[in-house]
Amino acid sequence: MQTNIPNRCAAAAGGGVKPLRYTGGVLQMIDQRRLPTEEVWLDYRDYREVAEAIRTMVVRGAPAIGCAAAFGAWFGARDIDTDSTAAFLEQFAAVCELLAASRPTAVNLFWALERMQSFARSHADRPVLQIKIALEYEALAILEEDERINRAMGEHGQKLLPERCRILTHCNAGALATGGYGTALGVIRAAAAAGKQIEVFADETRPFLQGSRLTAWELQRDGIPTTLICDNMAGYLMSQGRVDCVIVGADRIAANGDTANKIGTYSLAVLAKEHGIPFYVAAPISTIDFSLTDGRQIPIEERDPREVTHIGEQRLAPEDIAVYNPAFDVTPARLITAIITENGVAEGDFVHTLPELAEGTKR
Structure with a gap:
């Protein structure tokens, strides 16, 4: 079932649209494939349908995928x-x-599912009905916690930014990619709320255009000055001295700080290093996969070639052309200035500083 909702109904003052909402046993998700031209909400009641929504990118962004999977x-x-x-x-x-098989790279998917299973196992002494009731509340807790985490992350991150700051971001690490507020865009929102003069350059982010369709849409709704650029314009902007920092999200971070994010992130990190520009990653602790020593172990999803050869129904490339479409790349830790989390900011040797921040979740 789908429902067309006027834009103003989904907006949250200073926090962007909330991509998921749960009421009366129904999970509603905004169909991100149809933004920015249509705002359509889809209803979900079945875990198989939720898995398909994750696979087909009705919902995307690592934290939002984890929240959706919890309800699935x-x-x-x-x-x-x-x-x-x-x-x-x-x-x-x-x-x-089955839910875990929907997408391979975003670790928050597996984190949320393991949290739900661990919760069920920890209540194994209760009747099944009680376990079911408790699991519903656990899914709600995951969703509600995510926005609080993002707002904390935003406060830590905005302190890194000067009073006037021109920020380049890639893909969409905003409210649409989370339970609300956003990771990279959460830092931007927090800086704007603190009264800083913020200007954003949003990469269009080929081939799925999350930057032009989603990030530009979110920031425009919040009234944050935003300029859309093609991906291959970033280096030129940096060479002109028009970028003060780069802030991106993450889908999985290895124990050493190597970070998987939307394809094209690595190129930006190399360009930022060349131009002496800080490169920040904003992600919750749940995105850090301490079981992986480095980024070479992160599985990289390859998606449908049609995403490259077509825009919607319009073909842009010759028929039967060979296509390579990795959805993510890995940025080495040496190119990352700092990793911003809800527990604080990790800098220096991430092998030591990331576990120190993670321990903060246990206090």
């Missing part, structure tokens, strides 16, 4: 028909396995 897990749990706790946990694991 809850839908799957709700529909399991057994009074046996052991049977329930076995079937619930299968539900989560």
Whole structure:
């Protein structure tokens, strides 16, 4: 089911649109494939449908994917028909396995599913019905926590920025990519709220155009001065001295700080290094995968060639042309000035500073 909603209904003052909302057992998600020309909300009640929405990028952005997956897990749990706790946990694991297969790179997907399974296992002494009820509240907690995390991240990050700052960002790491407010765009929003004079250059972000379709749309709605550029214009802007820093999000960060983000991020990091421009990554602690020693171990999703050869239904390339379409690249830690999290800012040797920040979640 879809519902057309006037733009003003989805806006949150100073926080951007919220891409997910949950009411009465129904998860509604804005169809990000149809922005900015249409604002359409889709209703979900089945975990298989949620998995398909993640795979087809109705919802995208690592934190938002994790939030959606948590509700998908809850839908799957709700529909399991057994009074046996052991049977329930076995079937619930299968539900989560199906959801986990929807996209391979964003670690928040796996983090959220493991949190839901761990929660269920920790309540194995309760009747199945009670576990199901508790899982619904856990999914809601994941969604609500995400916006709080992003706002904390924004406050830490905005302190790195001067009073006048021209920021280049890539892809969409805004409210649309999270439970609300945003990671990279959360830093930008917090800086603007602090009274700093902020100007943003948004890369269009080929081939799926998240920058032109989503980031430009979000920031324009918030009244933050934004200029859209093609991806291949970034180096020229830097050479003109028109960029003060680069801020991006992340889909997975290895223990050493190597960061996977939307394809094209690595190129920006190299350009920023060449021009002596700070390069910041903003991401929650849940995006750090301490099981991976470096970025070479991060799985990189390859997507449909049609995303490169077409814009919508319009073909841009010859038929049967070979296409390579990796959705992400990995930026080495040596090119990253700092990693901004909800617990603070990691700088220097990330092998040591990232675990120190992560420990803050346990205090």
